[in-house]
Amino acid sequence: MDIETQPDPAALRRSHRATIADAEPILVRQLVGEFTRRDMDAAALVRGLGFGLEDLTAFEFRVSYAQTSRLIRRATLLLPQQQLGLLLARASSLASWGLGLIGLMASADTVDMLDLATEYLRSTDHFVSLHRSDGEGGIELIAEPRFPDPDVSAVLVENAFAALVRLSRFVAGPNFAPLSVGFGCAAPPAAAALEEYFRCPVQFGQGQNRIVFPAAPQPIASADLLTAQLCRQLLAQRQRGERAASELEEAIVRALRADLRRPPPVKSIAQSVNLSERTLRRRLQQSGLSYAALLDNERMRRAVALLAESERSLVEVAEQSGFTDTRSLRRAIKRWTGRTPTQVRRGEG
Template sequence: MVTTMKPSRPLDMNVSDIPTFVVALAIAHAQEHGVPPERLLSGTGLNLDDIKNAGILISFRQAATIIRRMVRAIPDEPAGLAVGAKGALGSFGILGLAMLSSINIREAVAIGLTHHKEAGSLMDFSSELRGDEFAFILHERFPQPELLPFLCEEALSSIISLLRLALGEQVAPRRVEFSYAPPSYAEACGRFFQCPVHFGRAANRMVLDAALLDIPLTTSSPAILASSLKASVQALPVAEPMPDLVTSVESVLRGNLRERPTMTRVAAELNITERTLRRGLEAAGQSFSGIRDRLLERQARLLLEQPGQPIAAIAVELGFSDAREFRRAFHRWTGEAPSRFRQELPRADSE
């Protein structure tokens, strides 16, 4: 029996739809080897605060750029194994908690196959049950030959780490198979998985004893399972994901709202020309000024919700020359004055 999870919409490597969990662990691993985050993030439109923000989504293109730079900076290093083993809950986030709260491994696997993208996975998964063997099979979302070892090793090492967290360190696959040639650290793969590891095979997969599927979990909790699954789904935006060029512009502007960086400066930070930036935004149905105004309005609303903040101080914080200019802009965005918006806010002592 084979179970495959199909994408809900056509794949686009430039769409920001991936949580940053795995990329954050990769950057932390690179830092441990003396590689500064700025070297990995340059030109991606992202900064370290973005990567640490669980509410930020990035594109596969951005993730691949960061990981490619890490792999090149520390060659011959089993980075995928290290990142996947950093902590199963670190890789899977809230989804890992949901899986550990399942009735048994079978239910945990079903949850993981259904919701793995919510944990920031960079590979797609299917499962296969044949006789007394159960296998996790990996599928490339976008072909990336240079990154394939990292992506496969990170995915399978995070899965086995979660199984060991649930059932004990003695858990080992029957065998692991990779489609690529043996890397220089091939022996480290055998030590980590504690089983035969084969390279140059037809598929990327990890085969386990099917009897593991029906082992009950001592950490099972229906209440935690329900709440963590709900939180995992709610962590992703309801709106259609934006192209990564738009989210990259938002990231640069968000960190410099008071300075009001120009399109020329933003384009330079993204390592593209201003003309390319303008055309890209037009293709996405966006404009530079529209993105800037959207961010300014959002920040203005947040600041106005703080009762101790004078409107004049908010105007300065947002880069306006004076309170009058800010009032005009806020009225243009919302159709009402800042003072009116503040008056309509719920009182802290209201029921």
């Protein structure tokens, strides 16, 4: 094979990484909210992406870059006159930042606030990497897209900077503003709207995506040292997290959890994510997974949880976990845990 036609290992790794569903769906929820406010079809916006509107209400729900980028491209086509990143940052609920917002509010001053924001804010951190660089002009935050996707990256970086400024003004006061903003993309038609929002010079076609804040710390009225430390600890724990599932695995697991008594056939799950059944099975195999193993794991999770956390009879546990009878349930519990259902219920072994 000619060297020029060989696959790029780095590109292959990025391609796989793009399908890992490990990002909080803040941007997805914001887009759905914006379409709903405009009386546009939000269900059509997410169709074929492996999840539905009902999934966005689940606390543990996560999305991949591939899903988010497809959604952004659709929204850009449907809202062509909008600065999408800025629009979403301005329209979003501050409460959607949850623990991150509390951490910002508890910070001692604006320098601590920006440090925490750089490390832990969870909107685009899986898609855009933020890091601090102290220059002579102030505190510089550099945004580097994690995937080579210029059109989508422009929206993500714009949203990250706009959201950061909105949060900072809420915490430090309405007059808090960056000193300058620079974007790597070309100037959009609505560039003036960005300069009006940031209240500072905004440049385009720069070598880096950069936002510069004043270096002098400004006190924060809601500062609380203990709360700030606790938030940092909790945010760090959440950031470490567990092994993230791929978006395909997440889609299958959600479909299975809906009704383990009547699990959907592979073909219907494949159709929901715009794949053929053969392609879905091949991708699972490439990840070391199978539909049968995922189904078995979900039945185990449901059965063990029901035994440990409820007083339901074995007949009820078997029925809700998708077993035909208690004998099948007993065999499965023994295979999974090496214990009997009674021992699992008592916490023995």
